Amino acid sequence: MPLAILALAVSAFGIGTTEFVMMGLLPDVAGDLGTSVPTAGYLVSAYALGVVVGAPLLTAVGARIPRRRMLLLLMGLFTVGNLFSAFAPGYWWLLGGRFLAGLPHGAFFGVGAVVASRMVAEDRRARAVAAMFLGLTVANIVGVPAATALGQHLGWRATFVVVSVVGLLSLAALSLLIPHQPMEEHGGVGQELRALREPQVVLGLLTAVFGFGGVFAVYSYLASMMTKVTGFSDSSVTLLLALFGIGMTLGALAAGPLTDRALRPTLYGSLAALAVVLVAFHAMAGSKVAAPIGVVLLGAVGFMTTTPLQMLVMNKARHAPTLASASNHSAFNLANAGGAWLGGAAISAGWGWTSPSLVGAVLAVVGLAIAVTAGILDRRSPAPVTVSPVVAEGGPRERVVERA
Known part of the structure; x- marks a missing residue:
């Protein structure tokens, strides 16, 4: 597998950690901000709402942006959202930070899956996408428990500071390892x-x-x-x-x-x-x-x-x-x-x-x-078909080729 997929997996690790860690931190957040645990539970919903809204919206807005640059912009927004959460002065500010951090989630995985599949042979595309998703699964084994323990001992804000650092490391890895993909591969919003x-x-x-x-x-x-x-x-x-x-x-x-x-x-x-x-x-x-x-x-x-x-x-x-x-x-x-x-x-x-x-x-x-x-x-x-010209004796003619 190309090293670029490792950069995508590291990014997925950070995203997976921030998505699920709030479930373990709800009592700490509720106590610190003076609200109830059920009310703090809306912080989980705010992130999910950000994903639902951001996935189609940001992808459509970035339809003409080269995918490598789009990944960097999305990871930058993710990092900003987590920093905003770390220093949120109150509940409503944290709610906004969670929504902001969730916005790039779906778009990043959507663009990242396409990028990963373009970097390998046709018969290994699913393995490349699955390798990117491994970052998300490892987050549930290591990232979420570690981040939860960190938040319980040093305060929940420390968790989002660390996730922001992971975001910065991901930006560096994406910048260094993701290859440029030609603009011809990108269609418009329509x-x-x-x-x-x-x-x-x-x-x-x-x-x-x-x-x-x-x-x-x-x-x-x-x-x-x-x-x-x-x-x-x-x-x-x-x-x-x-x-x-x-x-x-x-x-x-x-x-x-x-x-x-x-x-x-x-x-x-x-x-x-x-x-x-x-x-x-x-x-x-x-x-x-x-x-x-x-x-x-x-x-x-x-x-x-x-x-x-x-x-x-x-x-x-x-x-x-x-x-x-x-x-x-x-x-x-x-x-x-x-x-x-x-x-x-x-x-x-x-x-x-x-x-x-x-x-x-x-x-x-x-x-x-x-x-x-x-x-x-x-x-x-x-079955859809494509038509390509074939030059043969007697002049050019068309050949119909089935496409799976």
Whole structure:
């Protein structure tokens, strides 16, 4: 793999750390700013809202900016947002800082996925994208626990200062390692928007919303399940969340080569496996032996869906993939919000702390149904063709070449 992908992975590590660390810092932030923990919880939502808004907006605005420069601008905005958060004088300022830090998230991963796929051979594109996503998974193993511990000992502001330093290091790595990509590769806003309206792209985004919503229906309440149902202590939660990150990493490592070999079967298989694991997790949560295994499996099969979904929307928007790729991360964050809401609704209805796993299984099945429907429609649609001139005896004539 090119060293440039390492720069993308380091950037993904910083983004993943700042995205998830607030969940562990909510009590500290609430106490310091004189607000309640539920109110402080809106700081998580503010970041997610920034991702949903920023992914299509910033990608569209930067459609004519060379991708290397766009990555630098987005990482610069991410760093500014975290510095703003670190020195926010009050709750509302911090809310704004979180929104600002979330704005470049989806656009960065969208542009970064396209850049990574352009730097390798056609049959290794998914592995390159998965390698970039490894930074996000490692953040859940190392970055989030370390940043949470740092915030608990030195104050939550120290966490965002350190993440800002990671942002600066990422800027240096991106500047040194990312190659220039010619402007001919970039379409205008109109071309990007037309690609986003492709039925297969829309179905891919819907698959992400429902399928990945199944993961967040459980992940959002994983700490409560492990303490209230399984019986682990509060101090064990960080380790359990790290196990989820290990599962994510294993899923990302497996998803790359599998997606390069067979994209749609990998997507179908991961969504089906996710539904099965979520149903099993409903029972596994009651055992201190089985529950940690279930946490790893959930992270693995859940994150195995991300690479094929990313490659699917990029492939179906091949001539203008950046906006579709970035919008996929808006879809993931809608899945985050929707899955958490539905899981919480099940708990509030009195169905029990493990009921979100069954809700998640239903969402995964819906995502699988959408994916299979998209696959059937794709097979039934006529294959696109390109026409190229061929010079032969008797003068030039046209040759029709099918394109997959």
